[in-house]
Amino acid sequence: MPTVHFPDVRRPDAGTALVSQWIVSAPELQHRAADLLIAEWERQDDRPDAMLSLTAFLSEDGLRILFYAQWTDDDAHRAWARTRRPATVGRIDEELPGIQRPGLVRYALGRSHLPADAAGRNPGLLVTPAFRTDGPATQRRLAGTVLAILEEEQVPGLLGAHFHLSKDGEQVLNFAEWEDEQQWRRFAEHSAAPRLRAALESIEGVTFLNTFGNAARYRLYASLVNVEPPVR
Numbered sequence: 001m002p003t004v005h006f007p008d009v010r011r012p013d014a015g016t017a018l019v020s021q022w023i024v025s026a027p028e029l030q031h032r033a034a035d036l037l038i039a040e041w042e043r044q045d046d047r048p049d050a051m052l053s054l055t056a057f058l059s060e061d062g063l064r065i066l067f068y069a070q071w072t073d074d075d076a077h078r079a080w081a082r083t084r085r086p087a088t089v090g091r092i093d094e095e096l097p098g099i100q101r102p103g104l105v106r107y108a109l110g111r112s113h114l115p116a117d118a119a120g121r122n123p124g125l126l127v128t129p130a131f132r133t134d135g136p137a138t139q140r141r142l143a144g145t146v147l148a149i150l151e152e153e154q155v156p157g158l159l160g161a162h163f164h165l166s167k168d169g170e171q172v173l174n175f176a177e178w179e180d181e182q183q184w185r186r187f188a189e190h191s192a193a194p195r196l197r198a199a200l201e202s203i204e205g206v207t208f209l210n211t212f213g214n215a216a217r218y219r220l221y222a223s224l225v226n227v228e229p230p231v232r
Contacts (some may be wrong), residue, residue, distance in 0.1 A: 004220060004222060005055075005225075006122070006123055006177060006220060006223075007053050007057055007070060007231075008053075008229045009112070009120065010109065010110060011052070011070065011073070011230070012229075012230060013052065013072060013227075013229065014070040014071070014072070015054075015071070015073040015074070015108075015178075016072075016074045016077065016106055016107070016108065016196060017068065017070055017072050017106075017107045017108070017109060018064070018067075018068075018069040018070075018077060018104050018105075018106060018107075019067070019104060019106035019107060019164070020065075020066075020067050020069075020101065020102075021064050021101075021102055022064065022065045022067070022099050022100070023063055023064050024063055024064075024065070024096075024098070024100075025063070025100070025101070026062070026063075027061075029096065030059075030062050030064075030065060031058070032096055033065055033096055033099055034065045034222060036092045036095060036096060037067065037088075038054070038222050038224055040088045040180065041054055041092070041224055042174045042224065047226050049050070049226075050071050050072040050073065050076030050080075051077075051080070052070040052071045052072065052225070052226055052227045052229075053069065053223065053224065053226060054069045054070075054224045054226075055067070055069075055222070055223040055224075056063075056222050056223070057219060057221060058219050058221045059089055059217065059218050060217060060218070060219065064216075064218075065221075066126075066128070066216075067210060073169070074167070089101075093171075095201065105166050105171060106166065106168075107164035107165060107166050107167065107173060109162060109163075109164055110128075110139070110140070110165045110172075111143050111144070111163050112160060112161065112162045112163070113147050113160065113162075115154065115155075115158060115159065115162040117159075118160060121180065123159050123160070123177035123178060123182055123220075124178065124179055124181070124219075125178040125180055125218070126176070126177060126178070126218040127174075127178055127184055127216070127217050127218075128173055128210065128211070128213075128215060128216045128217075129173075129174040129176065129210060129215045129216045130171060130209040130210040130211065131171065131175050131200075131206055131207065131208060131209055131210055132149065132170060132171060133169065133170060133205055133207075134169075134170075134206075135205065136165070138203065138204070138205040138206060139166075139169060139172050140165070140202055141203055142200065143176055145149050145191065145199050146163070146174070146196060146199075146200070147163070148159070149199060150192070153195075155187055157178055157179040157182075157183020157184065157186070158176065158178040158179075158183070159177040159179055160175075160176070161175075161177075162174070162175040162176075162177075167213045169182035171209075174219065176215075180203040181217070188212050188213045188215070189213065190222055209212070
């Protein structure tokens, strides 16, 4: 059964994180589209063990769903996509035509910032700053730069910042867990944001895609855990 929990982003058996967006034409279709995909996975009695979890987040503009899926490895997902995805997506499109799917990005989790006071606190908001990069070295430098500043600043309300590096070396996604919208806005408008922007602008090979005041914001909607994470 679906639950409502943020994914365990740092689970050690997740060899790949698949992030994709679906775009719908009206806010009233947002919940329905997310429900349809979760239901499709629920109805599969033979879900592959390589599929660990799927989490749906809804954008605040009412038009986008962000899916965050964890698998053990990319080959297992590709095998499923070749044999099962067409029928799965086909059934959804029969019930709700017109969904746009720009495509998924395959990420590996790089490094995370976990404030000491975040333990036991549940995020109320997901913010996803994203960057285009010109290779793996730039990905690592970007993540390291931001993490160093976050460690120094101790940003109030930030419960976790998890830097995902695309496997093609071309993107970095910060899966940022915030206590609430108010705390995030305070950061985006004041706090450490100006220092971060200046530091990032100094890194060659980085293009801002979606960050600071324009970063995409989502609310948790539903999650499906197929394989429980190992005890750490």
